[in-house]
Every structure is written in structure tokens, then in C-alpha cells.
Amino acid sequence: MKKRVYLDHAATTPLDRAVFSAMRPYFSEEFANPSSIHGRGLAAKKAVAEARKKIASAVGCNADEIIFTSSGTESNNLALVGIAEAHAYQGHIITSAVEHASILETVAHLKRRGVSTTIVGVDAYGRVNVDDVKAAIRPDTFLVSIMYANNEIGTVQPIAKIGGFVQKRGIAIHTDAVQAPGLLPLSASKLHVDMLSLSAHKFYGPKGAGILYVKRGTAMVPQVRGGGQEHGMRSGTENVPGIIGAAEALGRAERNRPKESRRLAKLRDWLMAEIQSRIPHAQRTGHPAERLANSASFRFPGISGEHLVMRLSERGFECSSGSACSTGGVEPSHVLLACGISKNDAQGSLRITLGASTRLLHLKRFAPALAEEVKKLQK
Ligand code: PLP
Helix, strand or coil: CCCCEECECCCCCCCCHHHHHHHHHHCCCCCCCCCCCCHHHHHHHHHHHHHHHHHHHHHCCCHHHEEEECCHHHHHHHHHHHHHHHCCCCCEEEEECCCCHHHHHHHHHHHHCCCEEEEECCCCCCCCCHHHHHHHCCCCEEEEECCCECCCCCEECCHHHHHHHHHHCCCEEEEECCCCCCCCCCCHHHHCCCEEEEEHHHCCCCCCCEEEEECCCCCCCCCCCCCCCHHHCCCCCCCHHHHHHHHHHHHHHHHHHHHHHHHHHHHHHHHHHHHHHHCCCCEECCCCCCECCCEEEEECCCCCHHHHHHHHHHCCEECECCCHHHECECCCCHHHHHCCCCCCHHHHEEEEECCCCCCHHHHHHHHHHHHHHHHHHHC
16 A cells, blocks of 8 residues: 555644654653752753743744743633733734634633624635724724634735734734744744744644743733743643754754745645646635645535545545544534635635645645546536
8 A cells, every 4th residue: 555645734743753852851861840959850941941942033032932831722822811811801802714713712702701802804815904904903902813824725814014003003913823834934023923822733843832922011811820830821840842842843944944835835836736737627715825835725616525535535645624623523614704605615625735745746646636536526
């Protein structure tokens, strides 16, 4: 049997071997608690401090502005709930209709707690219009949260423009940048953001290691209380191997970004053109230009995306019909619906996300298999 071809890097990525090597000692010999004051405790503390510095350098911030969490989901929750609690759950926040569930569900929770919310729409490509954000701002707006790049259709948002405007108004801005590392620049100052969420398993690091950048002076109440770790912002004994792995992986992602994002964009463009020539009625989803270098997404009228994914899996190709975090149900993707696609048409969606192991030869095998399976399902 041929080796399986993994084309679902937006869902998660394999742990890089070099990252695993950097983590390994912290599972065994260097297992001590960074809060212990004996030698090995101090060594663990130092390793965490160095990892924090590395991550701060990738984000272009100070080390004390980095908070380690358990996931992108937790980072998003802390960013939104932490700032809302600091505002006594009063006032107004703005987000977009295409955010990940960890933002949209948290915004719904805040609404139930009394916060006013505005969810701005997107255009047919899934892009937020800067003017819509400007128009939604109210005197009591204390937070704008717009994702950097979409996990389902790859559309990149004009964050620097939105951030520039929002910061000038003295309002905090958060971006869910979970899909960005290795593909888009991360500098918080150039993006004009006050908070930024990351998750190591999306960039060849370990699962269970999230990051939240919070600019100094941003009002925030911790949501996990206890021993006061993470400058009091997120208590709990540090996930030392996870933190070491996250730092190693982010450093690598940043170093490889210029070359690797160019390589992936070429493969993506080849694949998108090939799919359209083999399946003429295939509809591209997401933005034609402002999209992640590794992301190709389509919908095929008249078929079920879930069935297509299962058929492709039987043939050795692993991709996704939307976001892995929301599959399991047959609800159409909220992202496609927000792009103005009907419930029926949104059913036949496919997301193909490339990564470090992807080569042209894989895509040359994938494209005809996809065309065959689409044809069979359409019958
Ligand atoms: N935000 C985006 C855009 C994502 O794609 C994901 C994961 O799919 C998350 C947040 C959640 O990250 P985690 O899986 O680390 O909880």
C-alpha cells in the first residue's frame, strides 16, 4: 500500500523531530517543577525563561508579555473573557462572522453575561471590510477581535489596517493568529495588535501548548487562579516540555518562513489550477490572492464534503471538509454561510492544506483521485 498523503495541516501538524529532541530531556531527567528552588527546579525555570524570550523575539515583544496556556482555544478564551471581566462585563465588543468556535462561542458567553456584541460580516471571499469595523465602533467598545487568517478557507484579514485604526481609538485589539506561523509575519507591532493567540501544534510543535501575547498595560483578569505562574495571569505548573517545544518550533517556523511559504504557494497554485482544469464546475472558496500559502479550498455542487473526505481517505489522502474542530456534525460551515453561500451549496466543501512533507508528486497523485471521486459522488 502506498504511504498516506497528509493534506490537513490546518487541523494539526506532525511534531518536528528536532523539536521533539529539544523537548525530550524535560520529560525525564529535567523533570523538575520550575517553582522548586533546588538546582533542577532552577534549571527548568531558566529553560522556560529562555523559551519565553525566543517566543517574544518571534512576536516582537517583551518576554513578560507572553503567557503560556494549554491551547489556542484557551488563549482565545483568556483574551476575551480576561478583558471583559476587567471591564465588569459592561460595554461592547466587535468580532467577525468567520472566527473559530473558540472566539464565537466565547463571544456568545460574554453576551449572556451582559456584554454588547457586534459580529461584522464578510465579503464573498471571507474578508472583513475595514470600514465595517470602523462603523461598528461605539463609545463603549473596549475590544475588537478579528482573526489573522481563516482556518477553513485560508483568507487573510487586513489586521494591520484594522489594528492601526482601533489602537488609535484607544480600544484593545486581539487577533487569533493560530493559522499564521510559518506562513505570515507575526510582528505584533507591525500588525498593531494588543493581544495575539498561537498554538504550537499548528506549527510542528506539540499539542497542549498555547501562547497568548498581551501588551503591557492591557487590562486583564486571570481566568485560572492558583500559584501565580505566568506573572499571575495563568496559574498551574508549567508544561515545561510543551513550552520548550513551542519555542523551538516557532523559531524554526520563523526562520523557514520566507522560503517555505514561497514553496507552498507555488504548490497551492499548481493544485488549485489542476483541480479546476480536471473538475470544471469546482468552485474556489476563500480569497483569490489574500490567502494562506498552504491553503486550497473548494466546493463541489451536489455532493457531500464528508463523503468526499471519507472516499479520499480510503484512497490514502487525508484532507478535511471544513474545520476539523467543527466536523462530526453535518451542519454546514458557518464560514461558507457568512460568505453568502447557501446551506445546500456549502455541503460540498473541501479543504486541502499543505505542509512541510508535501511534494508535487503527492499532488499529482491527489488531483486525479479527487476528480474521480467527485465524479462518482455526483453520479
Ligand atoms: N483558532 C483557529 C483559527 C484554529 O484553526 C484553531 C484550531 O483549529 C484554534 C483557534 C484552536 O486551537 P487549539 O486546537 O490549540 O485549541
